[in-house]
Amino acid sequence: MLTGVSPYHFSQLQFDGSNLYWVEEMPNEGGRNAVVCFDCYGQTAPITESPYNVRTRAHEYGGRSYVVHEDTVYFSNFADQRLYRQKRGEDPIPVTAPGPLRYADMVFDARHRRIIAVREDHRVSDIHAETTLVIIDPQGDEYGTPWVSGHDFYMHPHISEDGSRCAYLAWNHPQMPWDGTELWLADISSEGELINRRHITGSAADAILQPTFSPGGVLTFLSDRSGWWNLYQWVNDDAQAVFPAPYEFGMPPWVFGMTSYGYLxxxxxxxxxxxxxxxxxxxxxxxxxxxxxxxxxxxxxxxxxxxxxxxxxxxxxxxxxxxxxxxxxxxxxxxxxxxxxxxAPMDTRDISVPVFQPFPAAESQQAFMAFYPPNNHRFTGPDHELPPLIVISHGGPTSTGTPLFSPAIQYWTTRGFAVADVDYGGSSGHGRAYRNRLRGQWGIVDVDDCTRAALYLADQGVVDPQRMVIRGGSAGGFTTLACLTFRDVFRAGASYYGVSDLAALARETHKFESRYLDSLIGPCPEREEIYRERSPLFHAERIHAPVIFFQGLDDKVVLPEKSQMMVEELRHNHVPVSYIAFPDEGHGFRNADNIERAIQAEWYFYSRILGFPLPEPIEPVAIDNLP
Structure with a gap:
């Protein structure tokens, strides 16, 4: 049940006339991304074919990697990061030259017949790559012509329908775009030059997102100046709220091109x-x-x-x-x-529908989780037993849980586990004040909230306190390892490409996140003692619960050697430990076979640690130091 099935992932919807386009990730093709079109005749077909993979590495996490204009698709190809153009049924034609440059967030300037894009230039340095807005000739252009420069980062350029104005976002280190950005507005001359360029709103304490123009030319954007990401219009040199409410109309822009609204x-x-x-x-x-x-x-x-x-x-x-x-x-x-x-690969009677509930956090505050009870209509657990619990610590950490049908979660609930998907303090979707709870407190608040969520459910008598485990990926992997290091609540853990050395992450990671930890922990190296104090790698002797590690060997965010060092520390300390590496994976697994292998290996690992029989044969996992 729920094995061998990898749902396609959709993103980047955009219309070109009556045709709808999107990017579709195909796990059964190794995670290749294709541009797909649903045309005005009701036909759906891919535009880009293998081996082309529509994905940009800008910011490492990518995002908007194509734009369509008059039935021509312009896209970034993952293998060489060049831009290509392609019409349906024709072969792709290179637009940009080979080189260590990446392009993202493309928009087509129809008035001047050109592409505007964010360009990330790695010719001198990776961690100090130069980011600019560039003009690209769609018929062919070496590397594009710089249009706007001077800030560390740019995002979301948007051009008014009449082609007379351009808005874009900019920010500098150590800000992240959910901390604070600047909204810039400029006029475009008949020759295509930017004139009267000015910073109109946004600051280190006001995160502006998703600027766009209404059909009539009114600049519109999201701002969290009220404590919530609400819609605003720029009218008479002033930001006017469209619908002020304690709702989040935006989410942290981890990738380029995120959209949450559009003008009808x-x-x-x-x-x-x-x-x-x-x-x-x-x-x-x-x-x-x-x-x-x-x-x-x-x-x-x-x-x-x-x-x-x-x-x-x-x-x-x-x-x-x-x-x-x-x-x-x-x-x-x-x-x-x-x-x-x-x-849907499962009987609807087996689907576990979560209950969203707050639970007590430290200092008389509250945190949130989605609790999924175990559910399988063919099986009932013993009357005298409470179910084991899996706590999920999401990545980011400025992100959120999974508020939708998730095969990965249903995999566990159909096998007798309860699942708590925790939105610890610092998560998004609950306003700026909640998001700011993690400022200076990463490794403290998240660890406390994930632990308290488990203990709360145990106190409520709905899960077995002796069979609680925790899992997470990336930043969630850090929280998982930190919970196992600094708390004695969980019987086991699963770290997917998790951070174990915080100072190394600050020193070695890519440009986009290279100053992220300034706000989450403090500036490095000035506060390096705190980095070391909170890093599981330097306190591995305190881990007594078994851990299974999963790591992509092409990971440029969390370097593989850090996971390998954690594994060696646990082996040396005689803690049961497993390590599974995937040579063809980066930061986040995309290949269907690897995804299936990982979750089955995790299940096998828990069966050995928690002591329950498996109802079906699974390829064993080597577990060092298992008695």
Whole structure:
């Protein structure tokens, strides 16, 4: 059940005329990304074919990696990071020259027949790569021509429909874009030059996101100046709230091109927002400052794209069905799936639907989690036993849990585990004050909240306190290892490419995150003693619970040798430990076979540590030091 099935991942929806395009990740093709088109005749077909992989390495996490104009797709190819152009049924043609440069966040300037993009130049240095906005000739251009420079980072350039103005975001180290950004606005001359360029709003304490222009040219953006990411319009040199509310209309931009709203017409906006951990889709009336929610059969919404006042599309999911591309008929208020990610591989009677609940955190505060009880209609646990618990610590750490149908979570709940997906202090989706709880406290608040979530559920009598484990990837892997190091609550843990040496992460990671830890811990090396104090690698002798490690050997964010050092420390300390490496994976696994191998290995590991029999044969995992 739920093995051998890897749902396609969708992102980057955009219309070109009546045709809808998106990027589709295909785990059964090694995680290759393809641009796919749903045309005006109702036909769906990929535009880019193997071996082309539509993915940029800008910021390492990538994001918006293509743009479409007049049926021509311009995309970044992962293997060489060059830009290509391609029409349906034709071969791709290189646009940019070979070289250590990366392109992202492309927009097409129709008035001047050119592409505007964020360029990351690695010719001199990786960790100090130079980021600029560049102009690219779509017919062929060596590396593009710098258009805007001077800041450490740029994101989300947007050009008004008449081509007369450009807005973009900029920020500098040590800020992250969810801490604070600057919104810049400029006029574009008839020759295509930027004139009257000015910083209009945004600061180190105001994170501006997703600037765009309305059909009539009103600059619109998200700002969290109120404590929540709300929509604003720039009118008469002032930011005016469109619909002020304690909702999050934005999420931290870990990747380029994230969108949560679009104009249906001058007076109506289609927007996604988060309230209480749940995503909603709504229509906002700009004149009346009112919001009307769309009541559709989904509990998760993402990446809305608007074609015109009557038609839009979004990524949707529910607790009972995985993500899909959904077409929205605005006039009728109806929706239709145009691209499912998979046929649900399980009986709906087995799906565990979570309960979102707060739980007590330190200092009389509260944190949040989604609790999934075990559920399998064919099996019932012994009357005298409580289920084991898996606590999930999400990555980021400025991110959130998984508020939608997740095969990875259902894998565990159908096998008798309860799951707690924890939004510890510092998570997104709950306002800026909650996000700021992790400032200076990474390795403290997250560890405390994940531990308290487990103990809270044990105190409620819904899970077995003697069979609680924790798992997480990347930053969540750090929290997992820190919980095992500095707390004595969990019987075992699984670290997926987890951080174990915080100072090494600050020194060796890529440019985008190279100063991230300034806010999460403190400046390095000035506060290096705190980095060492919170790093599991330097306190591995305190880990007594068994741990299984998963690591991609092409990981440029968490270097493989750090995971290998943790494994050697546990081996030396006679702690049961397993290590599985995937040579063809980076930071996050994309290959379907590797994803399946990892989760089955984790299940096998827990069966040996917690002492339960497996109902089906699974390839064994070598566990060193297991009695």
């Amino acid at each position: 017409n001058e007076d109506r906006i289609l927007a996604v927002y988060t309230d209480g951990g749940i995503r909603h889709l709504a229509q906002i009336d700009v004149k009346s400052r009112s919001l009307t929610e769309w009541h559709l059969p989904y509990t998760y919404f993402d990446s809305p794209a608007v074609r015109d006042s009557g038609h839009a599309a979004f990524i949707g999911a529910s607790w009972h069905s995985p993500v899909a591309i959904v077409n929205l008929c605005v006039a009728r208020g109806t929706s239709e799936v145009i691209r499912p990610s998979q046929v």
